Amino acid sequence: MPFLQNTWYMFGHAHEVTTDSFLNRTIADVDLLVYRKTDGTLAALHDLCPHRFVPLHKGKQIGDAIQCGYHGLEFGSDGQCVKHPVTGAQIPKTACVQSYPVVERDTLIWVWPGNADRADASLIPDYSFLTQPDRRNVGGYLHTLANYQLSSDNLLDLSHVQFVHSSMQASEAFERSTFRVEQEGEEITTYLTLPNGLPPPLYRTMLDPGTPLDITFEMRWNLPSCIRLRMTGTAVGKPEEQLFQTMSAHVVSPETASTSHYFYINSRTTDLDNPEADATIRNWQEQGFTQEDKPMLEAQQRYIGDRDLMSLNPAGLKTDAGAVRARRILAERIANEPQIPDRLDTRSYA
């Protein structure tokens, strides 16, 4: 299945790109170089010199231009070649690279590989909680050898938490768990509720281990693979009496058909100035995402390869409902997308 072109993909965290340090990543099979101009705004170029096809990230930034590291051609943020350093040499018209819309919002960097005229920043999913006052964010990045949709499947069916993340999050309330899905336009939300249980180890820094509570995981999905989790603990049978609420961003961008970028940020409202709380969160992010989820997703990918998951007739469970709808919305969007016939060839790594 091709990638959706006319959409915003998360490219990275804003702090990953500074005026001293550009960043190259492949997004949806497009090799990109994102850099910060001297005025602080971002530029995104196809990461490939049109002369001898070396990646521009092997060069360096000179003012607001990128100099190729091989023969010194320089390209501005619009992709036009602005300098060829040998005496008497002309700059040919073909010496230009594709530039891409790029937006920085809510501490995240987004790129649009499709038709630039349609790149409307208001289509970026809302992650404004990341910049609300009185929150503390702890995030990271994980490269995964798996298709990005396997990752969003994983996130949209949190019943896996009981098994994949059992040491930190298994709950005896899981036996009483309920699951439901809501859809509003192209936005999907799944709810998994664990009623009247004791706090699993993960929550014991926030709660006394003896406190019974109802836990609800609310997963909001937006195109193409952007998820926001709201995890709420409330007094048993009293949804209005909130014991805690955590928000987090889980954004997956395809790198290639079989690899992906996973960006995550946990955002808390308690213990704001406690570096130990940061470290604890980093530890379980590392354990949960790198040690537990990643091997599972990569094992799936090794089996599924470049086939479509649904074409393999998977046994369908009730808890798949959110993931299946999300896949359907995405597939429909891709099927209906106008072709972009004059796109430059942007990548052909095998």
Place this chain on the structure above:
Amino acid sequence: MPFLQNTWYMFGHAHEVTTDSFLNRTIADVDLLVYRKTDGTLAALHDLCPHRFVPLHKGKQIGDAIQCGYHGLEFGSDGQCVKHPVTGAQIPKTACVQSYPVVERDTLIWVWPGNADRADASLIPDYSFLTQPDRRNVGGYLHTLANYQLSSDNLLDLSHVQFVHSSMQASEAFERSTFRVEQEGEEITTYLTLPNGLPPPLYRTMLDPGTPLDITFEMRWNLPSCIRLRMTGTAVGKPEEQLFQTMSAHVVSPETASTSHYFYINSRTTDLDNPEADATIRNWQEQGFTQEDKPMLEAQQRYIGDRDLMSLNPAGLKTDAGAVRARRILAERIANEPQIPDRLDTRSYA
């Protein structure tokens, strides 16, 4: 060439599977999970959850069932799903995995990937010497990046011992060596005799270095790639006067078309309670199989790739006769095998 389906492949040594520790291996392109039920008998399942296609070996054994490590589905030894842990969720009919005939015999575990109705345990080649009293067995396992038939070729032409294993086993009697082949039905036996030589280093723990002897290697081959070696030393010209006799099992199971499992067991009748003798045998098994044979087989594989050896018109030598007959018997069996049209898809790793 496809793999023979209606045959017993060695899956592992019996001690590799306990009630505390299941084992996954791919046999003839089928990913298998073999586990020991609470009554001590074995079960073999396709190592793949039909829900989201993660390997079942990432889960755990619960009683006589296997629980998938991703979303907690449980499967019995017949492959039927027996539990889905979310409240109110149905188990769909498609939630089942293929189960396979599995037999434990003479300390070896055998699986049958083909039609279960035809899985007759009496077809398993005889390795009963492994359980005879007054023997001491030392064995192991080696993974090889080569087609399994290259391994049986190697075993059926022991003239390679003089060159590949020269430091331990080269004999000046090799210049006088003779070679012959016998066939009885689908059983092949090759005989390599080194007459009137002095014992090579390997035998000097059993024999005085000055003792002249005749050595005979008798290699019995059975479908699909199961070999038993009887190595006999006799007084020169007096075949009835036996100086030593060693038996060993050499069983090769295909993993994929280009990789294989090599199981070996040396079984001796002398020095039974001597741990140093065990260590000596382990050392030359490591040297001979891992350091010497394996690189040779893997170099062959790199050249031959997925082509058929015989299609490359190899120069034929007299000592190939056993290997060539074995290949012919196997190819004929495969050609005559009924198709199994309703087999589940069992593997599609590239």
Place this chain on the structure above:
Amino acid sequence: MPFLQNTWYMFGHAHEVTTDSFLNRTIADVDLLVYRKTDGTLAALHDLCPHRFVPLHKGKQIGDAIQCGYHGLEFGSDGQCVKHPVTGAQIPKTACVQSYPVVERDTLIWVWPGNADRADASLIPDYSFLTQPDRRNVGGYLHTLANYQLSSDNLLDLSHVQFVHSSMQASEAFERSTFRVEQEGEEITTYLTLPNGLPPPLYRTMLDPGTPLDITFEMRWNLPSCIRLRMTGTAVGKPEEQLFQTMSAHVVSPETASTSHYFYINSRTTDLDNPEADATIRNWQEQGFTQEDKPMLEAQQRYIGDRDLMSLNPAGLKTDAGAVRARRILAERIANEPQIPDRLDTRSYA
């Protein structure tokens, strides 16, 4: 694009092959074993036993023959099998390997994969400076994961030195640089001149840092990918007043379509008996070729893959002129080459 067959490819440095130590390398997809016979002359065989297809380099040299390490077949320097060690066994006619013309000249070893009747040693490019008295040579070998033509492109456009090798060789005179190309028959020469600059760090062992000079790089290219660099420093505006002259050999041989062998030798006329000068040269060869050129070439290869560079419509610069002509000459030669229908299959690694 296939490889040119009727041409001399550099196989290695003469000192790499001794009577005690043969050398195997793949040249233009042909696996070769080159060894030195007891009389000191060289022989080149296809590195593959025709019996069971293991490489002959896993065996050993016995007199002027090579013994296969698997079953002991021996092959003479003409490729004929001269011994099969088992009693009463015939040597089949098919037990022979292809032999190849091989020549040692000017400390370099050259092989000819094509029609042996056309292998004229006078076609080998002239590297006689390597054996002139009063010179000191420091050379080496580098394996590169890139097509060999990317390497000759690199060498024929030395404007890359200013950017790729900037720390050692960047010159402020580069802004005034001029470039031109000459062609004589199938020989290409490119000239890059940096007028009236101060010596870059690389030259400061030979020159006072304050000496202004004109530097000229003269690159001579011969089929298939053989380059000789003459680097000359002269007093500003006085080309007759030479300050230094360095010669060097840069010979690239294809291994496969996507990998190559790079052989280089720096030959100097000063400081002949100074081991420190040797070490300094080795250091910048290591830095320049391994640390700086190689990653650039390999990045190109990852993008270009098995496509032809020119089919990708690269933006053309004036300084490409030498490389483009060299590619054209080579492509023409390959297109006009007679087919060799009865060539043995020499390699089929993927």
